[in-house]
Amino acid sequence: MSDISHLIQFLFSGITVGSVYALIAVSLVIVYKVSQLICFAQGEFFVFGALTMTTLVSKGVPVPLAFFLSIIIAMVLGALIQQVLIRPMKNASVGALIVMTIAISLALRGLALLIWGRESHVLPPFSQGEPIQVLGAALQLQILWIVGITAVVLFLIWFFFEKTPAGIAMRACAENPYGASLMGINTQKTTLFAWAWGSGIGALAGMAVAPMLFTQYTSGVMPMVKGFIAMSIGGLGSIIGSVIAGLLLGLVESYTIGLISSKFSDTIVFALLMAVLVFRPNGLFSRS
Amino acid sequence: MKKLVFSGFVLMVFVALIAAGPAWSKEPIKIGGIFSLTGYLSWLGEYKKKAAELKVDMINQAGGVNGQQLVLISYDDNSSPEQASKVAQRLISKDQVVAMAGTASVPLSGAVASMANRYKIPTIINSGYAVDTSRDPYLFNTSHKTDFAVITAYRMFQKKGIKKLALLMPIGPLGEIGGTAARKYAAEYGITIVGEEKFDVKAADVTAQLAKIRNMNPQVIFSFVTGEPAALIGRNMDQLSFKVPLLVSHGNANPGFLKLVSNVRTQMLVPSGKVMKPEALPDSDATKKVIVEFNKKHVAKYGEPANYFSAELADAIDLIAEGLRTSGGTDPVKLRDTIENIKKFVGMQGVYTFTAKDHHGTSPDDMILLTVKAGKWEVPR
Amino acid sequence: MNALKRYWWLILLAAIAVYPIIGKPSPYRSGLLIFAGIYIILAVGLDLLMGYTGQISVGHAAFFAVGAYTSGILTAKYGFSPAAAMGVGVVFSATLAFLTGRPVLALKEYYLAMATLAFNEIVVTLIIGFEGLTGGASGLRDIPPFTIFGFSLLNHLHYYYFVWIVVVLVIASSIAVVRSPFGRALIAIHSDEQAARSFGVDCAKYKTRAYMLAAVYASIAGSLFAHYMGFIAPDDFGILTSINLLVMLFLGGIGTIFGPALGALFLKLLPEVTYQFQDYELLINGVILIVVLVFFPRGLFGILTALKNKIVPRTGK
Numbered sequence: 011m012s013d014i015s016h017l018i019q020f021l022f023s024g025i026t027v028g029s030v031y032a033l034i035a036v037s038l039v040i041v042y043k044v045s046q047l048i049c050f051a052q053g054e055f056f057v058f059g060a061l062t063m064t065t066l067v068s069k070g071v072p073v074p075l076a077f078f079l080s081i082i083i084a085m086v087l088g089a090l091i092q093q094v095l096i097r098p099m100k101n102a103s104v105g106a107l108i109v110m111t112i113a114i115s116l117a118l119r120g121l122a123l124l125i126w127g128r129e130s131h132v133l134p135p136f137s138q139g140e141p142i143q144v145l146g147a148a149l150q151l152q153i154l155w156i157v158g159i160t161a162v163v164l165f166l167i168w169f170f171f172e173k174t175p176a177g178i179a180m181r182a183c184a185e186n187p188y189g190a191s192l193m194g195i196n197t198q199k200t201t202l203f204a205w206a207w208g209s210g211i212g213a214l215a216g217m218a219v220a221p222m223l224f225t226q227y228t229s230g231v232m233p234m235v236k237g238f239i240a241m242s243i244g245g246l247g248s249i250i251g252s253v254i255a256g257l258l259l260g261l262v263e264s265y266t267i268g269l270i271s272s273k274f275s276d277t278i279v280f281a282l283l284m285a286v287l288v289f290r291p292n293g294l295f296s297r298s
Numbered sequence: 299m300k301k302l303v304f305s306g307f308v309l310m311v312f313v314a315l316i317a318a319g320p321a322w323s324k325e326p327i328k329i330g331g332i333f334s335l336t337g338y339l340s341w342l343g344e345y346k347k348k349a350a351e352l353k354v355d356m357i358n359q360a361g362g363v364n365g366q367q368l369v370l371i372s373y374d375d376n377s378s379p380e381q382a383s384k385v386a387q388r389l390i391s392k393d394q395v396v397a398m399a400g401t402a403s404v405p406l407s408g409a410v411a412s413m414a415n416r417y418k419i420p421t422i423i424n425s426g427y428a429v430d431t432s433r434d435p436y437l438f439n440t441s442h443k444t445d446f447a448v449i450t451a452y453r454m455f456q457k458k459g460i461k462k463l464a465l466l467m468p469i470g471p472l473g474e475i476g477g478t479a480a481r482k483y484a485a486e487y488g489i490t491i492v493g494e495e496k497f498d499v500k501a502a503d504v505t506a507q508l509a510k511i512r513n514m515n516p517q518v519i520f521s522f523v524t525g526e527p528a529a530l531i532g533r534n535m536d537q538l539s540f541k542v543p544l545l546v547s548h549g550n551a552n553p554g555f556l557k558l559v560s561n562v563r564t565q566m567l568v569p570s571g572k573v574m575k576p577e578a579l580p581d582s583d584a585t586k587k588v589i590v591e592f593n594k595k596h597v598a599k600y601g602e603p604a605n606y607f608s609a610e611l612a613d614a615i616d617l618i619a620e621g622l623r624t625s626g627g628t629d630p631v632k633l634r635d636t637i638e639n640i641k642k643f644v645g646m647q648g649v650y651t652f653t654a655k656d657h658h659g660t661s662p663d664d665m666i667l668l669t670v671k672a673g674k675w676e677v678p679r
Numbered sequence: 680m681n682a683l684k685r686y687w688w689l690i691l692l693a694a695i696a697v698y699p700i701i702g703k704p705s706p707y708r709s710g711l712l713i714f715a716g717i718y719i720i721l722a723v724g725l726d727l728l729m730g731y732t733g734q735i736s737v738g739h740a741a742f743f744a745v746g747a748y749t750s751g752i753l754t755a756k757y758g759f760s761p762a763a764a765m766g767v768g769v770v771f772s773a774t775l776a777f778l779t780g781r782p783v784l785a786l787k788e789y790y791l792a793m794a795t796l797a798f799n800e801i802v803v804t805l806i807i808g809f810e811g812l813t814g815g816a817s818g819l820r821d822i823p824p825f826t827i828f829g830f831s832l833l834n835h836l837h838y839y840y841f842v843w844i845v846v847v848l849v850i851a852s853s854i855a856v857v858r859s860p861f862g863r864a865l866i867a868i869h870s871d872e873q874a875a876r877s878f879g880v881d882c883a884k885y886k887t888r889a890y891m892l893a894a895v896y897a898s899i900a901g902s903l904f905a906h907y908m909g910f911i912a913p914d915d916f917g918i919l920t921s922i923n924l925l926v927m928l929f930l931g932g933i934g935t936i937f938g939p940a941l942g943a944l945f946l947k948l949l950p951e952v953t954y955q956f957q958d959y960e961l962l963i964n965g966v967i968l969i970v971v972l973v974f975f976p977r978g979l980f981g982i983l984t985a986l987k988n989k990i991v992p993r994t995g996k
Binding site: 015016019020022023026027030123128129130132134141147148150219222223224226228232264265267268272273275276 | 344500503505525537
């Protein structure tokens with residue numbers, strides 16, 4: 011295998027994980043933009059999405075139907091949590107809210123344990139077929155699905171926030187909640203929608219990558235941490251920023267492993283994160 | 299009058315209890331179990347707990363030990379060494395167990411070892427932890443030594459003329475142990491280690507490392523890792539059309555692994571205890587009878603056959619029971635000595651002979667090498 | 680109830696001293712209290728940083744690790760005395776906090792949280808990476824028990840007393856810090872950093888000092904932990920532990936010293952009640968936390984204060 015094919019292989023593996031980090035980061039940013047809250051339970055939506063779809067598919071539900079059903083279930087779950095647990099805590103401090111989302115993630119994880127048990131579950135790839143060979147590097151078809159889904163999600167988000175009244179209202183809410191409510195925008199409703207969106211996209215990330223991994227009830231922690239990292243690098247309020255940061259993170263991980271050292275790759279990635287944070291405190295792409 | 303009737307009643311109950319026989323006159327013997335039922339190791343904790351409970355049942359039904367019944371008190375260690383240490387203490391000082399069994403990983407075993415040695419309670423662990431009797435006199439291990447797994451595989455490689463081996467080791471205790479063992483026996487079996495890469499067990503992808511390994515032209519890849527990562531490597535190797543076999547750890551000898559690799563084409567080589575393929579054993583093999591009998595009961599109770607983890611615990615309980623029989627009492631210090639003196643005890647993992655220097659008791663001949671074909675365990679040709 | 684406020688330490692010391700005589704705890708029970716005490720030290724130190732200075736840290740376990748591993752390595756491998764090793768750990772932690780504190784504490788809120796999380800991960804991956812020195816992921820074993828002037832504290836009751844005396848000292852010194860001019864500066868920085876700066880407070884210096892203090896306490900807790908367990912592994916020093924500390928702080932009532940102590944006690948003893956629920960334990964723990972957070976936003980300490988105010992109504996004096 012020549013060096014070019016190596017570099018391309020690292021590229022593919024970087025894009026694969028990078029897209030997942032990007033999706034999770036986007037889901038975190040949407041929730042943050044509208045409710046100024048970092049949801050530490052995002053990893054659990056990732057897991058619920060993947061496991062729900064796995065269960066549906068294994069019971070014979072056709073893949074597209076299972077796909078959309080799982081997203082809807084996750085969105086309902088996210089909305090429920092926001093209504094029942096987050097909204098009443100409106101006046102609590104930011105730290106308390108964060109800890110509440112941590113408690114929620116524990117409860118969700120415990121629920122996942124009870125529903126799906128301890129084993130790892132396997133979701134078949136969305137389409138059958140051999141990996142595509144590109145200059146000696148292999149690209150699994152599922153990667154195309156992941157990238158495609160990410161692109162569609164981003165387009166929908168852009169369209170929603172830029173072109174639809176509801177989306178514009180949400181943006182207004184994010185930028186100036188008081189002013190927005192003066193204009194007659196229902197801030198409560200928009201927060202609810204933001205959470206539903208967030209959990210839906212988080213679940214989507216889990217489902218898209220599940221065929222490449224194995225999912226069990228504890229699988230949500232690491233993806234969430236990586237999503238946070240992407241969000242920090244990209245800038246808290248920037249959707250485009252987190253997407254680029256997520257992809258960058260995946261690529262940096264992959265190339266560090268491939269070209270520098272697999273033993274200390276995590277150390278290097280986190281050190282780079284610290285460096286970015288210290289020298290570009292608002293993230294690489296933040297507008298502020 | 300009421301008082302008379304009442305005392306008469308109490309007297310009758312008392313007499314009945316005494317007459318009920320030896321089963322009531324002696325306390326049950328308490329054995330502690332430490333299993334990972336939550337946390338990242340939870341997928342194998344259940345196998346161990348089920349097997350331990352079954353073995354205790356079997357022993358009790360056969361009359362118990364020294365006329366006493368055994369009772370298994372088990373707790374979850376959360377896959378955390380701190381918690382393992384805590385529940386070990388709970389078993390030792392609250393539940394007053396005479397012996398302990400369990401722990402699924404090296405750090406967990408280490409944490410429990412510390413307590414076992416401090417409070418002098420014989421403990422049979424089952425992980426990659428290598429028992430050094432000069433520092434852990436109270437520890438025994440029914441997991442086959444990593445060395446045995448490597449030797450079993452290397453014997454086959456030598457037979458087949460496979461000489462070039464690449465290592466893809468996980469960052470973590472298994473990777474450290476596996477790498478050391480792989481290097482230790484390489485020369486003896488004519489193996490050349492052409493290179494080593496490491497990977498994070500939580501990674502989603504190891505194609506980067508595999509691409510580098512491919513350049514080294516190995517004939518087989520060895521990754522001493524258990525569970526999902528092992529299957530992931532196989533899957534990535536499929537993706538790269540990297541057509542060499544993949545040797546993994548003996549912790550994969552369980553039904554869950556078959557599910558994980560159900561659509562993996564790479565040939566997986568799994569060192570294993572004989573428990574996974576008793577049909578392949580000659581009748582002269584002493585362990586065959588024990589395995590078949592346990593399997594029958596395991597299938598009847600749990601609907602699936604025993605696996606490597608089950609065998610570890612079944613043997614652990616058996617060894618403790620045997621030690622208790624010899625010691626005749628429940629003194630943990632004496633129990634440690636009697637367990638250490640066990641010779642030629644037939645278990646499922648092999649025939650155990652412990653010495654003051656060897657607390658593992660088995661040998662490489664107690665392992666076999668298996669591969670997966672069409673969702674089943676086969677002996678590779 | 681001014682007497683309570685002034686003589687809390689006497690009451691606490693009395694309770695600590697009396698419990699073993701009345702409760703006659705097994706090594707297991709004292710063990711529970713020893714672990715609880717260690718986490719109280721961690722939580723109180725973190726409260727100085729988070730509750731009083733307002734700096735979020737999601738990576739405090741890093742200093743816990745530094746203390747534990749310094750003590751562990753120096754005593755197990757190089758024959759240092761535990762007290763000396765603890766001292767070295769404290770110096771090492773403080774230095775690390777000083778070096779990383781300045782740049783990191785310049786960050787705000789969420790970015791600060793991420794930087795501390797990153798630092799935690801770096802420390803853990805380095806511990807795993809340098810396996811020759813630290814035992815790597817397999818763990819570091821044969822850590823000897825703590826000794827003071829040659830007297831070994833192996834006995835569980837002796838260690839219990841030792842740890843809890845340290846707890847009292849830590850709480851007392853934290854209260855002293857909070858009441859000192861240094862503490863007032865920290866609180867000023869928390870409420871309005873700009874204003875504090877305009878009053879001539881060198882914010883960066885004070886924030887770093889608070890960070891160093893928290894790191895020192897964490898290091899001490901780590902050393903105590905290492906000598907008690909006799910064995911340590913990286914698993915117990917990761918982000919999950921740091922997050923648990925956060926939960927202890929908010930559960931107990933942040934910014935109150937006693938609140939986080941209560942939170943630590945509660946979180947460490949809760950599993951003793953819920954472990955019987957086995958598979959349901961995780962779910963139940965999460966639900967209990969949610970309930971406390973929803974209905975008692977001031978945390979456990981808030982509940983106690985409210986109860987106290989009901990019993991002894993404030994007279995406005």
